[in-house]
Amino acid sequence: MIEIVMPQMGESIAEGTIIKWLKKEGDVVDCDEPLFEITTDKVDTEVPAPAAGTLTEILVKEGETVDIGTLVAVITESGGDVKTVSPGEGIPSKVDTGLPVGKKGDEPGSHFRAAQSSQVISLRREPEKSDDPSALPTPSRSFSPAVLKTAERGGISFETLATLQGSGHGGRVTKRDVEQYILQQATTPLKSDSSAGPPQEYLYQPKDGDERIQMSAVRKKIAHHMSWSTRISPHATAIVECDMSRAAELMETAGQRFEASVDAPLTYTVLVAQATVKALGEFRTLNASVVGDEIVLKPSVNLGIAVALPESGELIVPVIRKAEERSLAGFAQSIKELAMRARSHRLTPEDVQGGTFTLTNPGIFGGLTGTPILNQPEVAILGLGAVIKRPVVVDDAITIRPVMMMSLTFDHRASDGMAAFQFLARVREHLEALPTDFAEITDA
Incomplete structure (x- = not known):
């Protein structure tokens, strides 16, 4: 018998949501065959079966969010004994990593397993033992480190945390529950009779004939992150136009040779990525984070490239690390590889x-x-618009040029409009001065 647990998908990940079971109870599965799909705060991926056998039990339903290390399914190998585990039993104090005896962590299928037991911290003291049945306390609440850290950042007391209704497996409070509570408190009018959430006059009341569509797990995460982003940062946007004539000429004259040489296409995104990273070397306050009353400048540019998922149209943002060290070929290869991996989960x-x-x-x-x-x-x-041929004035004459609009949204705490437009002007300079010879771009 092999116990399948919610895998550890990164050090900062404390929970995951099963979005789809790819097998049903009773199905025979092969080793490394995709078993179910999960989504976390960071990524969606398929989890493979660690061994061949029969999927005997599914203990966590689609759409449920559970802590890392929670038992989600059981696979019985040929001749193995079946162990029944109820979802209501909760998480044991020490979670088995799920590796069968003799199977090491670097063998097929084991790379998704938890590397260590999930730590659960109880916020209540153990009650004193009593022979009086009426004196027995209600079960204590326990919370994962991610929940405690989120509560601490939001100023939520232990007493308040213990009263929250959890949406996780077995009623457990999740990190998302705490974040939602903090958001509700921040948007609640300061009145004693007010209820949590926005005022009723701003809420649409569904009517007969309306069609309701449940948000996907990814859409919920996007809604959550975007809502918080607009609350955290004062957003401002600067917009400029860029003449893409040299970029278009380069792609037409050298695109095929470039792709044959590096096994990756030469695209507008690739060219803008390189120009952007060059410009960020001069405007470091745009490659930063705000922490308290400090602007923290980053030593390297880790460039996120937004990728649309074809089946849903939703976005995910894989990262090119130390982008300042990449050549044009390096950008093309990295963007192609990350896009392919994103679309194949x-x-x-x-x-x-x-x-x-x-x-x-x-x-x-x-x-x-x-x-x-x-x-x-x-x-x-930085957002890129479509490259469209438009009439423009060049040397007092009207001509047709391929033009792209670039929009830079920035945190007004870290920078201002002057720096934003100067940065966009520098990106534009790089793009409008591109070489058109294949030999030059191979060295770029």
């Missing part, structure tokens, strides 16, 4: 963590411009 939490600046390209969908929301805790994000 093969990203790891490390692939989407640690970004310092984000690049998003709604122009591939025909958008002229936009005002993207910051990807916290970053202080800037």
